[in-house]
Structure formats: structure tokens, C-alpha cells
Amino acid sequence: MATLSFNAARLRTPPPQSLKPNLNFPSFVKPANVLSQSMPRNRLLVQKFHLNSVSEGSVSTQKDAEVGEEDGEEDQAQEEEDYDDPTAELSYLDPETDPESITEWELDFCSRPILDIRGKKVWELVVCDDSLSLQYTKYFQNNVINSITLKDAIESISEELGLPLPEKVRFFRSQMQTIITKACKELGIKPVPSKRCLSLLLWLEERYETVYTRHPGFQKGSKPLLALDNPFPMELPENLFGERWAFVQLPYSAVQEEISSLKTRYVFGAGLDLDLLGIEIDDKTLIPGLAVTSSRAKPLAAWMNGLEVCALEADTSKASLILSVGISTRYIYATYRKTPVTTSEAEAWESAKKSCGGLHFLAIQEDLDCDDCVGFWLLLDMPPPPV
Structure with a gap:
């Protein structure tokens, strides 16, 4: 389990149980084998956080x-x-x-x-x-x-x-x-x-x-005055649809490559400075994510880039994936046919994400044979603060 702290603290995380790299069930349109284990560069990650303190x-x-x-x-x-x-x-x-x-x-x-x-x-x-x-x-x-x-x-x-x-x-x-x-x-x-x-x-x-x-005026049990919104998810705008998707995983070393490529290759996306957050992960640790392919991958990544992508969630009760953007917007990002197998795969992905403290990613690619991403977002699904 990894921990999270400020001011140069470092954490160590044992490798979590790995996910299946490719899932074989319907996605946006049809099943996808994206970021497969056979690819030399792209694979997916997992991790977990715990807060220490700022001195x-x-x-x-x-x-x-x-x-x-x-x-x-x-x-x-x-x-x-x-x-x-x-x-x-x-x-x-x-x-x-x-x-x-x-x-x-x-x-x-x-x-x-x-x-x-x-x-x-x-x-x-x-x-x-x-x-x-x-x-x-x-x-x-x-x-x-x-x-x-x-x-x-x-x-x-x-x-x-x-x-x-x-x-x-x-x-x-x-x-x-x-x-x-x-x-x-x-x-x-x-x-x-x-x-x-x-x-x-x-x-x-x-x-x-x-x-x-x-604080001498602290009120134990006081609820936050301005609780964070968690609205029902809406239908995804047509311009944000991909063509195929798959649950995937990347070793942390490959995630670092993708994050660095955001500047060197002018890729759309956003990273998280895990060093500044005090997170230390073994290079071989697997991080879970979602890979999306589209023949119009670059425009899709550009549109996604303006949304302040926050997190992805697998809703197994409704056989769907929920995309959170901004501060109070949630979309039904994709759906799949609900079976015992697909439910188990979605639960495994969500469990791996939780075992990483919510760390996961979204990758957008042009096709299944492409090693590089045109969009890559490192995401952290965190609970709301207690205030």
C-alpha cells in the first residue's frame, strides 16, 4: 500500500494483483484489444494513497x-x-x-x-x-x-x-x-x-x-456547509464518443513515459506530479486504466483536453463507465452487455483502482496497432475532504 504525504515524503507500494490487460466485451461500438501486454511501450498501472501531514x-x-x-x-x-x-x-x-x-x-x-x-x-x-x-x-x-x-x-x-x-x-x-x-x-x-x-x-x-x-471553536460532528455535488450522469456529447475501448494496465515506468511525452510530443492530456505528492511506486507496479481508440483520435483528445478530466468509475449495477469532469459534471462514458464475466472484469478493475488509492488513467489512441497515445490523463479518484 502506498502512502501520500507532503514535503518530500516518500511511500512504497507492494505490487497489486494484476488485471487482465484486455477485456472481450462490447464497448462504444465493439470490443477492443488496446494497450496489450505484447506492446513494447504501453501498459497500465495501479496504486494506493494515505495522507500524512504538512508540517x-x-x-x-x-x-x-x-x-x-x-x-x-x-x-x-x-x-x-x-x-x-x-x-x-x-x-x-x-x-x-x-x-x-x-x-x-x-x-x-x-x-x-x-x-x-x-x-x-x-x-x-x-x-x-x-x-x-x-x-x-x-x-x-x-x-x-x-x-x-x-x-x-x-x-x-x-x-x-x-x-x-x-x-x-x-x-x-x-x-x-x-x-x-x-x-x-x-x-x-x-x-x-x-x-x-x-x-x-x-x-x-x-x-x-x-x-x-x-481549534477552540471546533464543532465535532458538524457537517460541511457546502457539500460536493455528485449528480446523476448525463448522456455523453456526440463529439466525445470513441469507437472502441478496453480495460488495460501499464507498469508505472510506462506511465512515466506517457506523462513525459505530454511535453516532448505535444500530446493532449494531464499528469500528476507524484514526486511532489510524496508517492513512490515501483517501476513494475501495474496501474489500471481505460484505453479508447478512434479514427478521429486527435480531435477527440483535443475535446477531452478542455474538460478538466477528473476520474473514471465502473458502475457495475448499470453496466456502464462514468466519466467525471470539471466539478459537478458526470457522463455515461460507455456501456457494456451485463454478464457474470463482464461484471467480474469491471469489479476487478474498480478493485485494482481502489487498491492504488484511486490512481488510474485514460488513454486515447488512433488504432489498435499504435504504440503511442494522442491523449493521456493520469487520474486520481479521491474522497471529498472532511470540510
């Missing part, structure tokens, strides 16, 4: 390199005091990171299971980048929650830490879309509704355990 002692305000030893000791004492204080706010930028390189932020603006002195729920703004080189938190009263407050806070982060405003801001709560979108657009920032905010989601989970539960 808040390592996310204190950057200190001047020339401070005296006495001042340094005072600062260290203050850091330790802040670490013990769950009401403390964070404002941190890794001094080794080029501020100009942080062009995308991940943002959550939501209530927490904490009451203030008025007996009202405290709201919190949490901002980071995908590597957690940027970490910022700030508490707010519930009567100032609007786009103006958020716009001013985003500008304050930029000014306080010497950061340029980001090009994009990703967020995962549909209920906050209006406020976040308005604040971002007034600043010339592109708002991106997406559950591909993995660093943020994991950090929120860690903060729940190490910060919120220790």
Missing part, C-alpha cells in the same frame, strides 16, 4: 537570511508558538521557488467546522500551488463573504508575498463558483472549475486533523 513548522513566514542569532532564536520560538496555535494563519512562499513560475493557484473559500465568539461558523480562504511552494490561509467572519472580499484577499496574497497574480485559479466547490469567478475575472485571472486540485484537497484533509480539530 506547519515548515510553512512559517520567510526570515531574512542576515538576521542575528538572537533574533533567529526568537523567530524559532515564535514559529513553535504558531505551530501550537490552531488559530494562526499562514503566509508562506518557498524562498527557493521563482515567484514567476507559480502561474496557477488552487483555492478554497468555505466555512469550517469552527464557531467564532458570536456562535457563527468561521470561513477560511486556503490558497496553494500544486507543489505547496505557496501556502496561504486566512479566517473570515461569515458576514463578509462576497467577491469583493475574495478579490481583495487575492491581491493581498500577491502583494504580501511578492507574487504575480496567477494566470489560472482552480477551485472545486460549485456553490462558490459565482463568487470565485467574479473575483477572478475582475483581476484578469481565468477561473477553472476542477476537482484536479489534489494538493489543495490533501492539504484540507491534513488541516482538518492537525488544525481544525484543535
Whole structure:
């Protein structure tokens, strides 16, 4: 079992039980043998995550390199005091990171299971980048929650830490879309509704355990005010249909090749920086995925690329595959004839995905004999954060 942590932690994962590389049941149109074991390059992966913690002692305000030893000791004492204080706010930028390189932020603006002195729920703004080189938190009263407050806070982060405003801001709560979108657009920032905010989601989970539960106003058993949507799946738009599909698996080494090819071969898709997330997987570990072939693979991959693909799920009760994109959109991506054999294969694929902590992928190819993908998305199916 692999674990997941921040700040250079590493995990080890025993190889899970392998899946059958090719399934022989109906797909979009007909059965497919995609990414087969005989191919020299393409195979599929599996893995599992567990959250450790971000050390808040390592996310204190950057200190001047020339401070005296006495001042340094005072600062260290203050850091330790802040670490013990769950009401403390964070404002941190890794001094080794080029501020100009942080062009995308991940943002959550939501209530927490904490009451203030008025007996009202405290709201919190949490901002980071995908590597957690940027970490910022700030508490707010519930009567100032609007786009103006958020716009001013985003500008304050930029000014306080010497950061340029980001090009994009990703967020995962549909209920906050209006406020976040308005604040971002007034600043010339592109708002991106997406559950591909993995660093943020994991950090929120860690903060729940190490910060919120220790806060003097913490309300045990309090349910999230803005629960994540899980709507019924819709019919897939015609332009997103493939022609064939198959459950497949790739060794982790091959997955790394596909991720690196996103830049070198200008392939459509998106990766996950598993090193930055603290995940260590053996190169031979198999990761499960779904391979889709189409004679119009490049246009299909281009359309998929604009959807913020989040996860795939095998729904064995309805003999279908569900594609989640954005923050609250789910599609019936494919169906198959329900038999004991196909149900067993779908259950095995879903089980392998869960044994990897939700890690899986989507690959789009031109035909069955092609070694390369024209689209490749590394995906992580995660439970919602506890806040």
C-alpha cells in the first residue's frame, strides 16, 4: 500500500494483483484489444494513497537570511508558538521557488467546522500551488463573504508575498463558483472549475486533523456547509464518443513515459506530479486504466483536453463507465452487455483502482496497432475532504 504525504515524503507500494490487460466485451461500438501486454511501450498501472501531514513548522513566514542569532532564536520560538496555535494563519512562499513560475493557484473559500465568539461558523480562504511552494490561509467572519472580499484577499496574497497574480485559479466547490469567478475575472485571472486540485484537497484533509480539530471553536460532528455535488450522469456529447475501448494496465515506468511525452510530443492530456505528492511506486507496479481508440483520435483528445478530466468509475449495477469532469459534471462514458464475466472484469478493475488509492488513467489512441497515445490523463479518484 502506498502512502501520500507532503514535503518530500516518500511511500512504497507492494505490487497489486494484476488485471487482465484486455477485456472481450462490447464497448462504444465493439470490443477492443488496446494497450496489450505484447506492446513494447504501453501498459497500465495501479496504486494506493494515505495522507500524512504538512508540517506547519515548515510553512512559517520567510526570515531574512542576515538576521542575528538572537533574533533567529526568537523567530524559532515564535514559529513553535504558531505551530501550537490552531488559530494562526499562514503566509508562506518557498524562498527557493521563482515567484514567476507559480502561474496557477488552487483555492478554497468555505466555512469550517469552527464557531467564532458570536456562535457563527468561521470561513477560511486556503490558497496553494500544486507543489505547496505557496501556502496561504486566512479566517473570515461569515458576514463578509462576497467577491469583493475574495478579490481583495487575492491581491493581498500577491502583494504580501511578492507574487504575480496567477494566470489560472482552480477551485472545486460549485456553490462558490459565482463568487470565485467574479473575483477572478475582475483581476484578469481565468477561473477553472476542477476537482484536479489534489494538493489543495490533501492539504484540507491534513488541516482538518492537525488544525481544525484543535481549534477552540471546533464543532465535532458538524457537517460541511457546502457539500460536493455528485449528480446523476448525463448522456455523453456526440463529439466525445470513441469507437472502441478496453480495460488495460501499464507498469508505472510506462506511465512515466506517457506523462513525459505530454511535453516532448505535444500530446493532449494531464499528469500528476507524484514526486511532489510524496508517492513512490515501483517501476513494475501495474496501474489500471481505460484505453479508447478512434479514427478521429486527435480531435477527440483535443475535446477531452478542455474538460478538466477528473476520474473514471465502473458502475457495475448499470453496466456502464462514468466519466467525471470539471466539478459537478458526470457522463455515461460507455456501456457494456451485463454478464457474470463482464461484471467480474469491471469489479476487478474498480478493485485494482481502489487498491492504488484511486490512481488510474485514460488513454486515447488512433488504432489498435499504435504504440503511442494522442491523449493521456493520469487520474486520481479521491474522497471529498472532511470540510
